[in-house]
Amino acid sequence: MLEGLKIAVYVSGGIAAYKIPDFVRSLIKAGAQVRVAMTPAAEQFVTPFTFEVLTKYPVLRDQSTYPDPVGHIHLADWLDLAILVPATANSLGKLVHGIADNEALASLLACNRPCLIVPAMNNKMWDHPATQRNIDQLRQDGYYVLDPAKGFLAEGYEGKGRMPEGQEILQAVMALATISQQEQRLDLTGQKIVISAGGTQEAIDPVRYISNHSSGKMGLAIAHVAALAGAQVTLVRTPSARDLAVIPEIQLIDVEDAHQLQTAMTEEVQEADMVVMAAAVSDYRPAQVAEQKIKKDKSQVSNDWHLHLVENPDILAGLPKDRALVIGFAAETQDVEKNATAKLVRKGADMIVANDVSRSDIGFGTDQNAVTLVTHQDKRCLAKTSKFQIAWAILDMAQSIQK
Numbered sequence: 001m002l003e004g005l006k007i008a009v010y011v012s013g014g015i016a017a018y019k020i021p022d023f024v025r026s027l028i029k030a031g032a033q034v035r036v037a038m039t040p041a042a043e044q045f046v047t048p049f050t051f052e053v054l055t056k057y058p059v060l061r062d063q064s065t066y067p068d069p070v071g072h073i074h075l076a077d078w079l080d081l082a083i084l085v086p087a088t089a090n091s092l093g094k095l096v097h098g099i100a101d102n103e104a105l106a107s108l109l110a111c112n113r114p115c116l117i118v119p120a121m122n123n124k125m126w127d128h129p130a131t132q133r134n135i136d137q138l139r140q141d142g143y144y145v146l147d148p149a150k151g152f153l154a155e156g157y158e159g160k161g162r163m164p165e166g167q168e169i170l171q172a173v174m175a176l177a178t179i180s181q182q183e184q185r186l187d188l189t190g191q192k193i194v195i196s197a198g199g200t201q202e203a204i205d206p207v208r209y210i211s212n213h214s215s216g217k218m219g220l221a222i223a224h225v226a227a228l229a230g231a232q233v234t235l236v237r238t239p240s241a242r243d244l245a246v247i248p249e250i251q252l253i254d255v256e257d258a259h260q261l262q263t264a265m266t267e268e269v270q271e272a273d274m275v276v277m278a279a280a281v282s283d284y285r286p287a288q289v290a291e292q293k294i295k296k297d298k299s300q301v302s303n304d305w306h307l308h309l310v311e312n313p314d315i316l317a318g319l320p321k322d323r324a325l326v327i328g329f330a331a332e333t334q335d336v337e338k339n340a341t342a343k344l345v346r347k348g349a350d351m352i353v354a355n356d357v358s359r360s361d362i363g364f365g366t367d368q369n370a371v372t373l374v375t376h377q378d379k380r381c382l383a384k385t386s387k388f389q390i391a392w393a394i395l396d397m398a399q400s401i402q403k
């Protein structure tokens with residue numbers, strides 16, 4: 001998914017540096033070409049040789065022999081995307097003030113491409129006003145700064161300061177790579193966006209449920225592109241979407257069935273500027289949920305078991321449309337565009353993202369899809385492409401809708 005992208009990973013000296021070789025591997029596995037720079041303090045935690053074996057290229061560091069005599073400029077000119085990870089309070093502070101007292105920082109100062117900063121430090125260092133001022137300044141300067149995660153710190157106690165997991169950072173990298181490849185700028189600063197993702201699970205009894213093949217990947221891609229474009233994002237996710245990594249700044253609400261999803265969406269829509277119903281909602285649910293597991297014995301079910309289903313509420317159709325822009329999805333197997341246009345009107349939505357689910361190479365569970373975006377004013381067809389590209393196109397088109 002990052003094929004052809006040149007990524008430079010700048011490692012500074014925090015304990016989370018020991019996780020970076022694994023992260024570098026995941027970037028390479030996703031198709032990126034990776035080079036690494038290290039501050040002298042980072043070398044206390046992990047050896048340059050580890051990165052050299054993984055990337056098959058010398059690490060840019062002080063006192064190193066680098067293929068180019070002006071290594072810091074050479075690396076800055078080579079990259080498409082820079083990542084400072086882990087970003088220590090010290091390196092953040094220096095970057096804010098333009099201090100370039102090691103090769104890695106000098107290279108970052110020479111970099112004019114998109115840069116993702118992933119801070120990781122002790123919670124008290126993170127909370128310090130100086131660090132918070134620096135973070136604000138970096139954001140104003142155009143850097144993309146991820147929030148650290150809350151959890152167990154190296155100091156042996158809980159706090160906000162942990163480096164997000166590698167898979168979470170990877171989601172941010174894919175979103176940022178997508179955003180930075182476009183000619184138009186996507187700026188969602190100040191917008192609150194609520195996104196639902198995954199397939200609902202309608203309980204039959206304590207061990208069985210009715211569901212569908214939705215993985216939640218499309219909703220997750222929209223959530224990450226929106227968050228990296230500056231939006232405040234809430235993700236309402238079903239169990240099938242819970243294994244997918246999410247960056248810490250995305251607020252999570254976990255639901256299981258259509259009723260819980262409806263409650264969450266109805267509550268969240270009140271403050272939202274945009275709602276994206278990417279979840280695949282079961283149209284029907286069992287009329288009754290058995291309290292105990294239904295046994296196969298003949299007193300409870302006969303050879304052919306008839307399950308009585310009742311209709312679920314149509315969440316999208318029932319959402320208020322006065323404030324937030326409302327976007328729905330349509331999974332069709334025939335007359336995709338015609339059905340999507342009818343759905344747009346029937347559900348009172350502002351946009352329908354229509355896809356042809358009869359194609360097995362795209363859609364459910366895969367990383368790619370081909371869709372048509374239909375609004376009341378416009379239509380845009382997207383040939384097979386990544387779900388992150390589709391997420392960008394949806395958010396970009398949403399910006400042009402006049403409510």
Ligand code: C5P
Nearest residue numbers: 277278279281312313314315316328329
């Ligand atoms: O009617 P259909 O299921 O094709 O519509 C799909 C769109 O409607 C999706 O955006 C889905 O999230 C939403 N939906 C809903 N409530 C339902 C069924 C679908 O909000 N009960």
